[in-house]
Amino acid sequence: MKTIKFENNDQMQVIGLGTWKATGEEVKRAVKDALDAGIRHIDTAAIYGNESEIGEALQEVFKEGKITRSDVFVTSKLWNDAHTKETVLPALQESLYKLQLDYLDLYLMHWPVAFKPGIAMPSNQSEYLSLQEAPIIETWTQMEHAKNEGLARHIGVSNFSKKKLKDLVAKAAWKPEVNQVEMHPLLQQNELVSYCNNQNIKLTAYSPLGSGDRSESMKGENEPNLMEMPEIKRIATKHHVSPAQVLINWHTQRNISVIPKSVTKSHIITNFEADRVPLDSEDMQAIASLDKNYRFITGKFFEAPDKGYVNVYDE
Numbered sequence: 442m443k444t445i446k447f448e449n450n451d452q453m454q455v456i457g458l459g460t461w462k463a464t465g466e467e468v469k470r471a472v473k474d475a476l477d478a479g480i481r482h483i484d485t486a487a488i489y490g491n492e493s494e495i496g497e498a499l500q501e502v503f504k505e506g507k508i509t510r511s512d513v514f515v516t517s518k519l520w521n522d523a524h525t526k527e528t529v530l531p532a533l534q535e536s537l538y539k540l541q542l543d544y545l546d547l548y549l550m551h552w553p554v555a556f557k558p559g560i561a562m563p564s565n566q567s568e569y570l571s572l573q574e575a576p577i578i579e580t581w582t583q584m585e586h587a588k589n590e591g592l593a594r595h596i597g598v599s600n601f602s603k604k605k606l607k608d609l610v611a612k613a614a615w616k617p618e619v620n621q622v623e624m625h626p627l628l629q630q631n632e633l634v635s636y637c638n639n640q641n642i643k644l645t646a647y648s649p650l651g652s653g654d655r656s657e658s659m660k661g662e663n664e665p666n667l668m669e670m671p672e673i674k675r676i677a678t679k680h681h682v683s684p685a686q687v688l689i690n691w692h693t694q695r696n697i698s699v700i701p702k703s704v705t706k707s708h709i710i711t712n713f714e715a716d717r718v719p720l721d722s723e724d725m726q727a728i729a730s731l732d733k734n735y736r737f738i739t740g741k742f743f744e745a746p747d748k749g750y751v752n753v754y755d756e
Contacts, residue, residue, distance in 0.1 A: 455692075455693045455699065456700075456712065457514070458482065458701075458703075460489060461486070468494050471704040473502060476513070484516045486518035492517065495540060496542065499515070514546040515540065515545055516549065517540065518551040519533065520551055521551060521556045522561060524570065524579075525579075530592070536548075544594060548593035548597075549597045549598055550577075550598045552743065553605050554750055555574070566746075570748070571749045581617075584596045596615065596618060597617040597619030597621070607636070620643075621646075622644065625649050626670070626688070626728045627667065628734060628735055628736055628737075631732070634697070638696075644697045644698070645698045646692045646699045649701050651666065652737050667684070668685055668688065669684075676720070676728070740752070
């Protein structure tokens with residue numbers, strides 16, 4: 442399995458297990474199935490509400506003795522209600538407690554959006570904190586402290602535009618090591634990819650299959666189905682693989698890690714095996730032509746003009 446290598450030689454498998462929307466015994470089983478299949482890269486977040494179950498799964502597997510803590514790369518994320526300088530480290534420590542871990546391999550700032558402490562999802566604009574009240578650099582400085590104290594081996598961000606990344610890089614002592622963003626053939630983000638490559642910021646792609654199982658309230662009208670796109674189906678047929686495997690391996694060919702979510706053992710296995718798909722230059726060119734700057738996760742649910750949040754993905 443191809444890996445993404447960090448400056449300190451830590452390595453992250455290019456294909457991991459995403460766990461957004463997976464909870465309870467279902468996510469616990471999925472993590473165990475993933476580890477059994479050879480996956481050593483697990484992605485979660487405080488807001489997913491599944492850290493405790495993932496922690497239980499990890500500890501049960503570690504106790505079997507075949508896989509150790511150092512074998513598994515675990516990512517979690519800081520939620521938007523813990524962006525003030527007093528709340529970042531306690532939020533991380535809460536994640537560690539739930540995951541039953543002494544450290545995270547990667548800790549990400551989930552969104553460049555801040556809520557008042559204790560507000561999981563705002564019901565009105567007064568429950569937001571503006572970026573003047575909770576500057577990103579102040580939140581980031583606490584992330585740097587987490588790295589310096591060994592609570593997170595690597596730190597990064599998620600859902601950051603090139604503009605926001607450039608601003609943070611200019612101010613930070615430690616620049617973000619990873620930016621996790623939505624990415625797939627309809628949203629290729631080539632300008633962001635180029636910037637991150639030049640800055641040695643790793644990219645991780647979420648919703649690589651279109652996140653079709655998210656709640657209806659988050660969906661737009663007549664959303665495209667990535668796995669039904671004729672070009673993707675043609676490439677899949679050509680290589681005798683599934684459309685999902687084509688979509689996943691497209692990222693690995695771009696040296697971008699990818700975290701498809703599944704709770705079905707057979708899908709977890711075939712997703713992990715996607716790196717074996719021999720996409721050629723003709724395939725990559727055909728996929729490159731599909732870019733439409735189309736987002737499944739629009740970020741509109743975080744629009745709060747009174748607090749300065751008009752377009753989360755501002756460029």
